[in-house]
Each structure stands twice: as structure tokens, then as C-alpha cells.
Amino acid sequence: MIPSDHFVRFYNEVFKFLDSQGDGELEKYYRLISEQQEMHCLELFRSQGLTGMKAYWDRIAYEENCDMTNTVYPDRFELVMHRCPSLSKVLDNDADPFERYCEHCPGWVVPLLRKAGFHCEYDIMDPAVPQCRMIVYLIERR
Amino acid sequence: MMRYRDTGALHPDFHGTMNATLEYLGSTYGREALRAVFAATAQNVYSSIYEKIRRGDLSELIEHWRYYLDRENADYTLDVDDSGVTLTVRD
Numbered sequence: 001m002i003p004s005d006h007f008v009r010f011y012n013e014v015f016k017f018l019d020s021q022g023d024g025e026l027e028k029y030y031r032l033i034s035e036q037q038e039m040h041c042l043e044l045f046r047s048q049g050l051t052g053m054k055a056y057w058d059r060i061a062y063e064e065n066c067d068m069t070n071t072v073y074p075d076r077f078e079l080v081m082h083r084c085p086s087l088s089k090v091l092d093n094d095a096d097p098f099e100r101y102c103e104h105c106p107g108w109v110v111p112l113l114r115k116a117g118f119h120c121e122y123d124i125m126d127p128a129v130p131q132c133r134m135i136v137y138l139i140e141r142r
Numbered sequence: 143m144m145r146y147r148d149t150g151a152l153h154p155d156f157h158g159t160m161n162a163t164l165e166y167l168g169s170t171y172g173r174e175a176l177r178a179v180f181a182a183t184a185q186n187v188y189s190s191i192y193e194k195i196r197r198g199d200l201s202e203l204i205e206h207w208r209y210y211l212d213r214e215n216a217d218y219t220l221d222v223d224d225s226g227v228t229l230t231v232r233d
Binding site: 001002003004005006007008009010011012013014016017021029032033036040060062063064065092093094095096 | 145146148150151152153154155156157158159160162163166167171175178179182183186187188189190210211213214216231
């Protein structure tokens with residue numbers, strides 16, 4: 001068993017392998033993960049919108065031990081990651097970090113949010129620093 | 143002494159993502175892909191366990207199994223004697 005605590009370090013090795021298989025192979029995998037995440041998020045986001053997003057990412061903040069702030073505004077949901085545990089673990093690792101590790105997050109989140117009827121702006125900021133920011137808008141309200 | 147010692151809450155959904163990932167790698171790229179990713183994980187992520195095993199020292203592997211199987215509430219037994227270690231996982 002690979003402990004759930006160590007999944008992200010395994011993920012990091014998966015990304016290196018897929019990237020070595022050629023252009024676009026990593027992005028195909030992100031789409032698979034996005035489709036898999038639909039079972040956790042899609043109906044929640046469609047039925048409860050921005051409030052559903054806060055509920056989902058509040059659970060993630062607890063389960064993944066994130067230091068992040070999730071806020072619902074009338075026109076948007078904002079996630080501010082002050083310390084991402086995923087990238088932090090990949091950096092605290094005897095294996096080398098995959099240089100585009102952070103891209104997996106928008107890789108699955110953006111297609112899922114689009115499918116649910118939302119527009120997402122994702123700012124990775126610096127892929128070597130475990131901080132990022134995501135803003136989600138209802139497409140109709142932009 | 144273990145290289146990694148996580149604390150705090152667990153995110154069990156990662157096991158589902160792990161399963162989907164292994165299914166995808168195996169069906170898309172074949173068994174060699176699975177071997178490559180597992181070998182990279184075993185030898186690089188767990189390099190301290192790997193290097194100790196190569197020297198005949200199972201101590202960190204045993205500590206790792208105990209710590210993480212307990213964290214995941216596994217039903218298991220770990221039998222250690224002079225000949226080696228046997229891990230039995232029931233649930």
C-alpha cells in the first residue's frame with residue numbers, strides 16, 4: 001500500500017513518466033482525473049454553485065491539511081492557498097520534483113468547472129512556492 | 143528513523159485516484175509503465191528504506207508499515223523474526 005499521505009509523491013513520479021511519453025500525454029491524464037473527480041464535485045457545483053465549491057474545498061482543506069482561505073462573494077468563489085500541502089510534500093521528497101507539478105490542479109479543476117457552468121482563473125504564481133490562487137465566476141455573470 | 147512522518151487528517155479519496163491512475167497507466171502503456179513508476183517510487187521517494195533494505199536492514203520498512211497502516215486503520219499483523227518480516231493485511 002502507498003499511504004494516502006504519500007499519494008502526491010507517487011503522483012509526482014506518474015507525472016514524470018507521462019511527460020516522458022510525449023506531448024499531450026500528461027494532459028490526457030488530467031482529463032481522466034477531471035472525469036473521475038466529477039463524481040465528487042459536479043452535481044455539488046451544479047446544484048449549489050459557489051457555496052458548493054466552498055463546501056468541497058473546506059473539506060479538502062481539512063483532509064489534506066491545507067493552509068488556505070475559501071471565500072464566497074456574490075459574484076465569485078476565491079481560494080487562496082497560503083501553504084499547499086501537496087507541493088510542500090513533493091518538495092520535501094527524496095525524489096526530484098516534477099517542474100510542472102502544480103499544473104495538475106488546474107488540469108482537472110478547470111474542465112470540471114467549465115462543465116458545471118463556471119469560469120476559472122487559476123494563478124500558480126511560482127511553481128517552486130506552495131502558494132496559489134483560484135477565482136471562479138459564473139459564466140453568465142462575467 | 144523514518145524519512146517521512148505525516149500527521150493530521152487523512153484524505154482517503156486519494157486511494158480512489160490511485161486506483162484510477164494505475165488502471166490508466168496499465169491499460170494505456172502496459173505493465174512496463176507500472177513497473178517503471180513503482181520502481182521510481184520505491185527507489186527514489188523511499189530511497190532511505192530502499193538503501194537500508196539493500197544492506198539487509200528492514201527496520202525503516204517495518205517502522206513505515208506500522209506507522210502508516212495504523213494511520214489508515216488497517217487490520218493487519220506484522221511478524222518479525224530473525225529470518226525476516228511477514229506483513230498480513232486483512233482489511
